[in-house]
Structure formats: C-alpha cells, structure tokens
Amino acid sequence: MGLQLYDYVLSGSAYKARLFMALLGLDYQSVSIDFHPGGEHKKSDFLQINPAGTLPVLVDGDLTLCDTQAILAYLAHKFDTTNQWYPTNDPVATGRILQWLAFAGRLTDTAGAARLHDMLGRSLDIDAARKGAHKALRELEAHLTEQGFRGHAFLIGSKPTIADIACFPYTALAPDGGIEHDDYPAIRKWLIAIRRLPGFIEMPGIHRLHDMRDEDGG
Amino acid sequence: MNADHSEFVEGPDGWIPVALSVDLPEAGVMRAVIAGAQPLDLVVWRSRSGQVSAFDNRCPHRGMRLSFGFVRGERLSCIYHGWQYGEDGGCRHIPAHPDMTPPTSICANTYACQDHDGVVWVSKGADNSDDLPNFGGQGLRSLSVERGETVLRKLLAETHLPVSLTSDMQMAEAAIATQTRTSLVLEARSDAKNLRLMVHFQKITPDRTMLHVQTSPELPAELRISLSRWAERFRWSAENLGTMINSWDATSQETHP
Numbered sequence: 001m002g003l004q005l006y007d008y009v010l011s012g013s014a015y016k017a018r019l020f021m022a023l024l025g026l027d028y029q030s031v032s033i034d035f036h037p038g039g040e041h042k043k044s045d046f047l048q049i050n051p052a053g054t055l056p057v058l059v060d061g062d063l064t065l066c067d068t069q070a071i072l073a074y075l076a077h078k079f080d081t082t083n084q085w086y087p088t089n090d091p092v093a094t095g096r097i098l099q100w101l102a103f104a105g106r107l108t109d110t111a112g113a114a115r116l117h118d119m120l121g122r123s124l125d126i127d128a129a130r131k132g133a134h135k136a137l138r139e140l141e142a143h144l145t146e147q148g149f150r151g152h153a154f155l156i157g158s159k160p161t162i163a164d165i166a167c168f169p170y171t172a173l174a175p176d177g178g179i180e181h182d183d184y185p186a187i188r189k190w191l192i193a194i195r196r197l198p199g200f201i202e203m204p205g206i207h208r209l210h211d212m213r214d215e216d217g218g
Numbered sequence: 219m220n221a222d223h224s225e226f227v228e229g230p231d232g233w234i235p236v237a238l239s240v241d242l243p244e245a246g247v248m249r250a251v252i253a254g255a256q257p258l259d260l261v262v263w264r265s266r267s268g269q270v271s272a273f274d275n276r277c278p279h280r281g282m283r284l285s286f287g288f289v290r291g292e293r294l295s296c297i298y299h300g301w302q303y304g305e306d307g308g309c310r311h312i313p314a315h316p317d318m319t320p321p322t323s324i325c326a327n328t329y330a331c332q333d334h335d336g337v338v339w340v341s342k343g344a345d346n347s348d349d350l351p352n353f354g355g356q357g358l359r360s361l362s363v364e365r366g367e368t369v370l371r372k373l374l375a376e377t378h379l380p381v382s383l384t385s386d387m388q389m390a391e392a393a394i395a396t397q398t399r400t401s402l403v404l405e406a407r408s409d410a411k412n413l414r415l416m417v418h419f420q421k422i423t424p425d426r427t428m429l430h431v432q433t434s435p436e437l438p439a440e441l442r443i444s445l446s447r448w449a450e451r452f453r454w455s456a457e458n459l460g461t462m463i464n465s466w467d468a469t470s471q472e473t474h475p
C-alpha cells in the first residue's frame with residue numbers, strides 16, 4: 001500500500017504535503033475530510049487517526065504522522081535521493097531548517113488563524129492574529145533580504161528546502177486573512193521563486209505564474 | 219506633527235517614490251498606497267519589456283483590485299474576468315468577446331510613472347522627470363514604519379550608521395548631506411570613503427511611512443547586511459519611542475515613589 005494523505009482542499013497545511021509530494025514526483029491516495037462545514041476532523045472516526053483533530057495526516061504502511069512539518073521531514077528523508085530538501089548530513093543546515101519549521105507553526109497560528117476567521121467565520125481575536133502575522137512576516141522579510149545580499153533565493157541557501165515549503169502556504173495566503181504583502185518586497189520575490197519551481201501545483205488562492213505563458217500575444 | 223498633517227489637505231503633488239526598481243522585476247505587479255486628502259490605492263506594474271505603469275487599483279469592469287492581476291507581455295490582465303489593459307490604461311482585450319475591439323471608453327485611470335535612479339516614482343500630475351533626483355544609489359531595501367515622515371526625518375538626523383566591513387558594531391555618526399521634498403541623504407565616514415544612504419519617503423498614512431533605502435553603489439554583502447540590520451534597529455527605535463519614554467517614567471515612579 002502506498003502513501004495516503006488525509007486531505008482538505010482549502011487547508012494550507014495539507015497543501016504543504018500535496019505541494020511537496022508533487023515537487024518530489026510522488027503518487028499518493030488522497031482521503032478527503034469535510035473540514036468545513038462538516039467538521040469531520042473533530043469527530044470520533046477521524047480522532048482515532050489523529051487525536052489532535054488537525055489536518056493533514058500522512059499514512060505510510062504502519063506509520064501515521066499527524067504533524068505537517070514532520071510529514072515534510074519524513075518524505076524528504078525517505079524519497080529525496082538528491083538530499084537537497086533536507087540535508088541532514090549538514091548540521092548547520094539541519095539546525096536552520098528546524099528553526100524555520102518551528103517558525104512555520106507561528107505562521108499557521110497567526111496568518112492561518114486570520115484566514116480561518118475571514119474565510120470560514122472562525123471566532124478568534126483577529127487583531128492579535130494579524131498583529132502576530134505581521135510580526136512574523138517582518139522577521140521573514142529581514143531574513144530574505146539578507147539572503148538576497150548573499151545571492152540566495154531561498155531560506156537556507158540557493159536551493160529550496162522543506163523550510164521553504166513549510167513557510168510558503170500561509171505566507172502566500174496571508175491576504176485571505178487581511179494581511180497584505182505590500183510591505184514585504186523580499187517576501188514577494190521569494191513567493192515568485194517558489195511558484196517557479198518545476199512541478200509546482202496550485203491551491204485555491206495560490207496560483208501558477210501566469211506570466212510564464214504568453215500564448216495570447218500581449 | 220501638525221505640519222505633517224497639513225500636507226494632506228491638498229493631496230500629494232509631484233513625484234512620490236513607491237518602490238525600489240529592483241523590487242519590481244519584469245512582469246511584476248504590486249500595490250502602492252499614498253496618503254492624501256483622497257488617499258491613492260494604486261497598482262504599479264512592469265511589462266515584459268520593462269515599462270512601468272501605475273493605475274487606480276480598480277478594474278473598470280467590476281472593480282476587482284488590479285494588483286491581484288498578472289502581466290501578459292505588455293498588458294496587465296485582471297484576475298477576475300481577464301480583461302487586459304495596455305500601459306496607457308486602455309482596455310485591449312475582453313476574453314468573453316475575443317473578436318471585439320474594446321471601445322476606447324473602457325480605460326483604467328492612469329498616473330505618471332517613471333523608473334528613475336533605481337526608484338519607481340508615481341505622480342498625479344507632473345510628468346517631467348527633470349524634477350527627479352539623481353543620487354546614483356543602489357537599492358538596499360524598502361520597509362514600512364508605524365511613524366509619520368516628520369518624526370522619521372528628525373530621528374534620521376541623529377542616527378549612527380555601521381561603516382565597517384568586519385563588524386556591525388563599528389558605528390559612525392551620520393550627517394544629513396541633502397534633504398528634498400521626497401528624500402534625505404545621509405553621509406558617514408567609513409574605512410575607505412564616505413558611505414551614503416539615500417532614504418526616500420512614501421507616506422502611507424499620516425502615521426505610517428514606507429522608507430525606500432538606497433546606498434552608495436557596490437558595497438560588499440557584509441556591509442549591506444549590516445545596513446539592513448541598522449534599518450531594523452532604526453525602525454524599532456522609531457516605533458518604540460513613546461513606549462520607551464512611558465515605561466521609563468513608570469519604572470522611575472516605581473523606584474522613587
């Protein structure tokens with residue numbers, strides 16, 4: 001039996017797993033969970049699989065993984081023969097990647113929360129969520145600005161890693177929660193660099209680069 | 219602060235900086251907000267061939283933000299129904315009626331827009347690029363600060379800049395070399411020659427400013443990183459000005475009741 005992903009099309013976290021599997025060229029079976037309006041992820045059948053009641057969940061044989069960042073690390077370790085996406089033989093890169101994976105959790109809890117509020121009407125402190133998101137985006141912007149001076153287009157170096165995949169969706173989707181990209185030019189360039197990766201896939205709110213195709217003249 | 223606000227009665231006149239040229243690459247689309255009695259919400263975009271343009275950020279069709287759109291060759295395409303606009307704002311193509319030539323009455327509201335001296339400038343009226351500065355700087359970064367322009371100009375006059383290539387701890391006093399309506403040039407003596415920092419101000423609201431920062435050309439990466447960290451510190455001190463004074467007062471009251 002191959003890989004199975006408990007999935008929801010509008011989930012930025014589930015999209016991290018879908019995007020990474022697409023970039024690695026992996027096949028998987030998607031099990032769609034009715035997150036909204038069904039709330040299936042908080043019902044007993046799903047809680048048997050993931051007691052935390054969050055998406056996504058990856059199942060590979062006997063292994064069940066319920067944390068998005070752990071899913072990315074596992075997939076990289078098992079399937080990335082180039083060792084580019086999670087170079088665990090390099091202690092500095094490993095440390096830095098783990099730091100950005102933790103940072104991705106902050107993006108989910110702030111920008112991701114603001115999006116749940118604005119799109120699905122989740123009740124939460126929206127001002128605190130947006131404030132926290134801007135604080136996180138300022139940190140990301142400062143880091144990417146410095147990376148630019150070093151000639152590096154991505155979070156860790158000149159090649160993308162699972163850190164970029166983990167931070168990409170909720171940064172890209174931030175405007176859905178009323179958090180604009182206007183103040184963050186380095187982030188805007190990084191978002192384009194990720195969308196340019198071979199094998200990139202879309203989700204609602206995150207589009208392919210249309211400017212790659214100029215088929216109707218212009 | 220009052221002087222700051224009075225500038226908003228008439229709305230912005232002349233050229234306003236909205237981005238560093240390097241931050242608006244070919245086929246790039248961005249939003250820019252400019253404060254005024256009638257604040258401007260603009261889409262600024264660069265065509266494939268490198269031409270920059272600025273329109274009101276409203277699609278003439280159904281009002282969708284054009285800054286969500288994308289560039290196709292020399293046209294800006296709206297994300298919603300795909301209407302395409304040329305650099306003069308005129309509608310060139312309507313996908314639902316591909317054989318129709320759109321009437322000239324369908325037109326985005328345009329502004330003068332220039333890529334000059336490493337900065338993208340927008341103007342409501344003046345179209346004369348002779349009014350634009352020539353500092354010969356290299357783009358460092360743009361950053362927003364939750365402070366009005368007047369306060370920021372005052373604080374910049376008192377700043378110290380990192381000048382050493384080996385450590386960002388070595389700071390030199392900076393002096394204002396030039397001030398114009400839109401810009402301020404700081405100069406500090408560095409190891410070899412004078413370091414120049416060009417700061418261009420874009421008012422977003424009376425209390426919120428975008429700084430577009432350029433430096434002397436061809437600085438090494440280490441110094442550019444130090445200057446970027448200086449900008450972070452500068453923003454922090456500008457935004458925490460009041461808080462610092464207040465919390466200091468609170469502390470001194472506690473210790474000296």
Ligand SMILES: N[C@@H](CCC(=O)N[C@@H](CS)C(=O)NCC(=O)O)C(=O)O
Nearest residue numbers: 011012013053054055066067068069
């Ligand atoms: N710590 C989790 C968080 C993932 C997460 O927050 N997923 C969202 C969907 S995007 C979720 O399932 N939230 C549950 C809820 O808000 O009800 C992880 O990284 O896997």
Ligand code: FES
Nearest residue numbers: 277279280296299
């Ligand atoms: S709103 Fe822009 S094309 Fe319809």
